[in-house]
Amino acid sequence: MAGLSHTKRGQRVDVTVGTEEFVVEHAAESLHVPFARTRRVVILEAARHYDKTTAVAAGATGALGVPLGALLILKKHRVDTVVVSYTNNRGGELGLVLQMEKGKGLEFGNMLKTHGIVVVDPPPDNPGNANKKTASGSREGR
16 A cells, blocks of 8 residues: 555554544555645445455355355355545655445545535436336446
8 A cells, every 4th residue: 555565455453533634544554634735535335245254254164064155155245445646745646545344434425425525426226127128328337
């Protein structure tokens, strides 16, 4: 993660919102993002798959003769994905992508809105249009 050199993809971080900035922390490192340099935040709804955990669970339960692992493969963990667009202290454009527990992304977005940051909320779910073709022939909802 840019700004947190020892933080890798998929690692947990703490996010706190202050009066002038929000801070992303992992271990002894922290990334301070001032509200004044935060351009926009997009919040998306997503599903996260835990491949390694599922493979281990499938192997362990399969050895016991219990097909629980097969059920775990089908399970998705719902999350909010928050994409933050901001500029660094030299004016360079940067982005930050965070996955949060379902509902926490909207909560984070609402806190940022109170500081005047543009937050784009997720589009409403419309499962009825998931496979409906548009006039151009492409599929909606994908």
